Amino acid sequence: MSCSARGGFVFLILSISILTLFACGGEDEAPSILDDGPPAQRLQDLLSEPVFETPTEILELAPPAPKPDRLAFFGDLHVHSTYSFDAYAMGTLATPYDAYRFALGEAIPHAAGFDLQLKQPLDFYAVTDHAMFLGVAPESGDITTAFSKLDVAKPLNGLNDPDNMGITAAPSRLRAFGQFLPRLLMAIVQDKTLERETVLDITRTAWQDTIAAAEQYNDPGRFTTFIAYEYTSSSADMGNLHRNVIFKGSDRIPAVPFSRFHSQNPEGLWDWMDGLREQGIESLAIPHNSNGSNGQMFKLVDWAGDPIDNDYAVQRIRNEPLVEITQIKGTSETHPLLSTTDEWANFEIMPFRVASSEYSEPKGSYVREALRNGLALESQGVENPYRFGFIGSSDTHTGAAQNDESDYVSKLGLLSATPDLRGSVPLSKLMGLAAGYVIPQMLEEVDGESYLGGATPTYGASGLAAVWAEENTREALYEAFRRKETFATSGPRISLRFFAGYDYDTAMLEAPDLVARAYADGVTMGADLPAQGSDAPGFLLWALADPNTTSLQRLQLIKGWIDAEGETHEVVYDVACSGGAAIDPATHRCPDNGASVDLSDCSVSGAGAAQLRTLWHDPEFNADQRAFYYARVLENPTCRWSTWDAIREGVAPRSDFAATIQERAWTSPIQFVPGT
Numbered sequence: 115m116s117c118s119a120r121g122g123f124v125f126l127i128l129s130i131s132i133l134t135l136f137a138c139g140g141e142d143e144a145p146s147i148l149d150d151g152p153p154a155q156r157l158q159d160l161l162s163e164p165v166f167e168t169p170t171e172i173l174e175l176a177p178p179a180p181k182p183d184r185l186a187f188f189g190d191l192h193v194h195s196t197y198s199f200d201a202y203a204m205g206t207l208a209t210p211y212d213a214y215r216f217a218l219g220e221a222i223p224h225a226a227g228f229d230l231q232l233k234q235p236l237d238f239y240a241v242t243d244h245a246m247f248l249g250v251a252p253e254s255g256d257i258t259t260a261f262s263k264l265d266v267a268k269p270l271n272g273l274n275d276p277d278n279m280g281i282t283a284a285p286s287r288l289r290a291f292g293q294f295l296p297r298l299l300m301a302i303v304q305d306k307t308l309e310r311e312t313v314l315d316i317t318r319t320a321w322q323d324t325i326a327a328a329e330q331y332n333d334p335g336r337f338t339t340f341i342a343y344e345y346t347s348s349s350a351d352m353g354n355l356h357r358n359v360i361f362k363g364s365d366r367i368p369a370v371p372f373s374r375f376h377s378q379n380p381e382g383l384w385d386w387m388d389g390l391r392e393q394g395i396e397s398l399a400i401p402h403n404s405n406g407s408n409g410q411m412f413k414l415v416d417w418a419g420d421p422i423d424n425d426y427a428v429q430r431i432r433n434e435p436l437v438e439i440t441q442i443k444g445t446s447e448t449h450p451l452l453s454t455t456d457e458w459a460n461f462e463i464m465p466f467r468v469a470s471s472e473y474s475e476p477k478g479s480y481v482r483e484a485l486r487n488g489l490a491l492e493s494q495g496v497e498n499p500y501r502f503g504f505i506g507s508s509d510t511h512t513g514a515a516q517n518d519e520s521d522y523v524s525k526l527g528l529l530s531a532t533p534d535l536r537g538s539v540p541l542s543k544l545m546g547l548a549a550g551y552v553i554p555q556m557l558e559e560v561d562g563e564s565y566l567g568g569a570t571p572t573y574g575a576s577g578l579a580a581v582w583a584e585e586n587t588r589e590a591l592y593e594a595f596r597r598k599e600t601f602a603t604s605g606p607r608i609s610l611r612f613f614a615g616y617d618y619d620t621a622m623l624e625a626p627d628l629v630a631r632a633y634a635d636g637v638t639m640g641a642d643l644p645a646q647g648s649d650a651p652g653f654l655l656w657a658l659a660d661p662n663t664t665s666l667q668r669l670q671l672i673k674g675w676i677d678a679e680g681e682t683h684e685v686v687y688d689v690a691c692s693g694g695a696a697i698d699p700a701t702h703r704c705p706d707n708g709a710s711v712d713l714s715d716c717s718v719s720g721a722g723a724a725q726l727r728t729l730w731h732d733p734e735f736n737a738d739q740r741a742f743y744y745a746r747v748l749e750n751p752t753c754r755w756s757t758w759d760a761i762r763e764g765v766a767p768r769s770d771f772a773a774t775i776q777e778r779a780w781t782s783p784i785q786f787v788p789g790t
Contacts, residue, residue, distance in 0.1 A: 194242065632654050
């Protein structure tokens with residue numbers, strides 16, 4: 115395996131040197147650049163670090179009363195601020211405090227000089243800066259700090275100043291980072307001229323400030339923050355293995371977040387989390403961008419290449435009960451090559467490996483296939499490591515969630531601040547702003563025009579994490595994460611319920627106590643449904659449209675199962691149609707409801723539903739077959755963000771990308787467990 119960098123995008127050049135440096139070890143290695151001791155000792159040393167004791171504050175106002183039927187809360191568990199080295203390189207100076215102000219509905223400045231503001235505040239938010247080099251970049255840019263005086267930091271000196279911001283400053287910022295990161299790595303790894311404790315001291319300080327920001331803005335009952343960070347690792351072939359680590363509370367928090375510096379192997383992260391759990395510090399990790407993992411995120415062997423066994427599976431699902439199914443860098447539900455009978459599988463596919471221009475292997479990279487593989491493992495007597503629930507999030511690197519198609523500036527700060535840099539309009543339209551960023555290898559010819567190519571145009575305005583919980587508090591939301599009563603949306607605030615039980619009847623659908631009965635007589639999303647003899651369960655699905663977007667078109671149920679020969683299968687059923695239209699019994703599909711989009715102004719027309727609700731029974735149910743079920747709801751078509759850009763610039767939408775999309779939401783799966 116060559117260890118050369120293969121990135122095709124200028125903004126990634128500065129991070130590829132790091133990724134390739136750590137990706138050159140063998141598959142069974144877990145290299146660390148901050149500690150020369152054996153892995154077990156490194157982990158023990160890290161677990162013996164002091165923890166922050168965070169004082170609690172008494173709020174003056176009583177929070178709203180809990181709701182036993184649970185409410186839908188919407189948020190984002192994947193947000194980067196200036197403390198992340200790549201966000202800082204892209205011009206982001208937004209702090210964790212700014213990020214939380216944004217989530218509460220305030221406007222914050224973008225690096226290019228305009229404001230970012232939500233149309234509606236969020237319910238919860240987590241700043242998840244990269245633990246690797248946490249805070250080191252802004253510390254280098256601030257010429258008043260001691261670290262900035264070191265030779266290794268000098269390329270970034272002054273980048274915090276207003277004169278070094280804005281579109282015109284972006285090329286010089288990138289050049290500075292191109293000098294800084296190799297110099298930093300050389301000083302730590304090879305020359306040994308930079309003490310690891312010097313870097314860790316900066317990390318501790320930035321991490322403590324991240325904690326302080328979360329504590330300042332946490333408002334139980336009204337707005338919830340989570341103390342969190344991103345563990346950033348990859349496999350030897352540049353397969354993305356990133357996770358966000360979310361802490362339940364704040365009473366005691368590790369002084370140093372576990373990073374790629376401590377181990378490249380995610381199993382080392384789980385060991386650390388288990389060690390903290392023994393000390394009463396609870397957390398969970400959420401994998402993301404499995405679509406860019408090159409088949410590595412959901413493979414059937416462990417880090418050393420050995421087949422997954424019970425110990426691995428139990429530890430993984432204990433520490434990773436959720437997966438991020440959609441975000442700006444693409445949707446990871448499934449791929450057209452993996453789900454050939456799903457007409458909606460080709461949704462916001464980002465086909466590249468993360469931080470690379472090479473294509474990502476679909477097999478082993480998408481969650482539906484992982485769910486199927488989990489069934490196969492269970493049939494072989496191995497615990498299922500892939501019994502996860504779903505969330506969405508953004509992965510913004512501006513501090514501000516980006517999930518509105520009509521007001522989308524992507525995640526890359528200065529590097530996606532204009533339509534041409536997002537790849538949605540020809541470069542000739544705004545070449546003055548693009549000058550200094552673009553190299554010939556980044557260009558694609560479409561309809562006789564030059565566009566920015568690569569990953570950026572394939573990004574999506576996505577997504578949101580959604581939770582059913584009794585109240586908007588850390589404890590209630592985290593317990594919902596743990597029981598996987600979560601769902602994901604691609605951006606709209608669609609509310610989606612999903613239950614299964616043996617005593618449901620159609621009269622429930624109009625009952626005022628529908629939800630209470632559904633909880634009492636069955637299970638909800640994320641749960642196991644044990645067999646009840648040969649009885650077939652009923653599945654209760656209920657979707658409410660986002661009143662600020664568009665109507666719903668169809669409600670679907672996705673089933674995966676394993677047969678007696680050990681082969682896994684999947685099928686998509688439409689279970690409720692807008693307008694009450696009948697489902698074709700042969701195809702299991704709703705008829706076309708005639709919804710359309712006017713591409714001259716993105717106005718929508720046609721029939722649709724404000725809500726879809728049904729009680730459905732599986733026509734092919736077999737009580738002897740292990741299976742999973744999850745709900746998916748689709749909106750009517752609307753304009754994709756790239757079409758909005760094109761309309762505003764007075765050009766035709768790029769023909770090689772979809773002009774419209776169907777926004778959607780997905781529930782966590784219910785797992786049907788046959789009797790023994």
